[in-house]
Amino acid sequence: MTAYSQRVHHRGYVHAPVQYAYLDTDAYVDSRMKNIGKEGMYFETENPVSPDSGIHIVMTNYPVVAAAPHTYRNYTATVKWCASAPSPGASLFGVGVHFISRGNIITGDHLDRLVQSCDLCGKMRPFLEMTLTPAAAYICGFCDKHMTALPSGEIRDSIENFMIGNVL
Numbered sequence: 001m002t003a004y005s006q007r008v009h010h011r012g013y014v015h016a017p018v019q020y021a022y023l024d025t026d027a028y029v030d031s032r033m034k035n036i037g038k039e040g041m042y043f044e045t046e047n048p049v050s051p052d053s054g055i056h057i058v059m060t061n062y063p064v065v066a067a068a069p070h071t072y073r074n075y076t077a078t079v080k081w082c083a084s085a086p087s088p089g090a091s092l093f094g095v096g097v098h099f100i101s102r103g104n105i106i107t108g109d110h111l112d113r114l115v116q117s118c119d120l121c122g123k124m125r126p127f128l129e130m131t132l133t134p135a136a137a138y139i140c141g142f143c144d145k146h147m148t149a150l151p152s153g154e155i156r157d158s159i160e161n162f163m164i165g166n167v168l
């Protein structure tokens with residue numbers, strides 16, 4: 001079983017790793033999404049986040065295959081509230097945000113410190129080293145090299161379809 005298929009089977013929509021940064025900064029902080037809805041999400045993090053501020057949130061290993069209709073790879077959001085989280089044994093802050101925009105293509109000028117997991121092999125890589133495929137998957141340099149070496153055609157199309165969840 002590949003790392004990728006293990007990841008698909010063992011990950012749900014709650015408790016997914018995310019990274020956030022204030023807009024116009026590259027200071028991405030690891031945190032953990034606990035809940036998500038159409039209009040916003042709740043995540044927990046070690047540092048308080050200023051209410052009313054704008055943040056960029058990126059899912060660290062976006063579960064393309066299992067994606068629910070209202071989930072995306074990245075979001076721009078306004079912080080609605082921040083409070084101590086009821087987490088025994090750890091000092092965490094709970095943050096509620098309201099989405100301003102969302103999408104599956106990561107955009108922005110401050111992505112130097114963002115990391116993502118490769119949609120094909122699952123390895124964590126700096127975002128700026130990754131390649132966006134025509135099917136809107138992000139793959140690492142290693143996988144890109146192997147994908148590029150494949151003749152275009154049925155096998156390559158199948159891999160692309162697998163990455164974006166169109167598995168028949």
Ligand SMILES: [Zn+2]
Pocket residue numbers: 118119120121122123139140141142143144
């Ligand atoms: Zn890869």
